[in-house]
Amino acid sequence: xxxxxxxxxxxxxxxxxxxxxxxxxxxxxxxxxxxxxxxxxxxxxxxxxxxxxxxxxxxxxxxxxxxxxxxxxxxxxxxxxxxxxxxxxxxxxxxxxxxxxxxxxxxxxxxxxxx
Amino acid sequence: xxxxxxxxxxxxxxxxxxxxxxxxxxxxxxxxxxxxxxxxxxxxxxxxxxxxxxxxxxxxxxxxxxxxxxxxxxxxxxxxxxxxxxxxxxxxxxxxxxxxxxxxxxxxxx
Numbered sequence: 001x002x003x004x005x006x007x008x009x010x011x012x013x014x015x016x017x018x019x020x021x022x023x024x025x026x027x028x029x030x031x032x033x034x035x036x037x038x039x040x041x042x043x044x045x046x047x048x049x050x051x052x053x054x055x056x057x058x059x060x061x062x063x064x065x066x067x068x069x070x071x072x073x074x075x076x077x078x079x080x081x082x083x084x085x086x087x088x089x090x091x092x093x094x095x096x097x098x099x100x101x102x103x104x105x106x107x108x109x110x111x112x113x114x115x
Numbered sequence: 116x117x118x119x120x121x122x123x124x125x126x127x128x129x130x131x132x133x134x135x136x137x138x139x140x141x142x143x144x145x146x147x148x149x150x151x152x153x154x155x156x157x158x159x160x161x162x163x164x165x166x167x168x169x170x171x172x173x174x175x176x177x178x179x180x181x182x183x184x185x186x187x188x189x190x191x192x193x194x195x196x197x198x199x200x201x202x203x204x205x206x207x208x209x210x211x212x213x214x215x216x217x218x219x220x221x222x223x224x225x
Binding site for chain 1: 212
């Protein structure tokens with residue numbers, strides 16, 4: 001158990017809908033990262049927040065957005081969902097501001113299915 | 116940007132054999148190289164990492180080597196056990212993000 005929690009575990013929705021994925025980082029970690037894992041693209045970095053502020057962006061679509069709250073939990077909002085958005089979404093956390101050279105600990109993921 | 120290539124995509128070994136997974140990276144500025152193990156239905160778990168000022172690191176049955184000149188790094192698992200069966204991912208850092216390889220599915224048969 002990494003100490004990172006994610007809810008819900010599974011989410012099934014229809015095209016065009018909007019969903020929110022939630023993540024709580026490990027105790028003491030200030031950085032939260034979101035990743036998308038699909039069969040064809042592998043693990044893709046989406047976005048990082050550090051202590052409430054956006055720190056870095058990766059391959060995140062404009063239809064997706066995220067935020068980190070004062071209690072450090074984070075939410076990933078996915079809107080106007082398409083079939084191709086079906087994937088596993090992982091949250092990771094680390095203690096440091098610069099995520100590229102520090103250990104990142106992953107949560108169990110949310111499996112999103114868009115029908 | 117950084118690109119990480121990982122080989123092989125699948126690897127089957129007998130229990131007790133060694134397994135080696137290799138990765139290459141493109142950005143010479145990368146200086147942190149973690150390896151993750153992902154079991155079915157779970158998130159990736161950090162198993163070992165290496166920084167660019169070190170050539171080799173060991174932790175019990177697993178070891179990682181890094182060749183900065185050639186821009187490649189490898190994961191070595193010795194005395195494999197059935198519980199080592201999983202998908203393994205290498206990664207390299209690019210500024211604030213980790214760039215992952217496509218993964219290697221390791222199957223250890225008893």
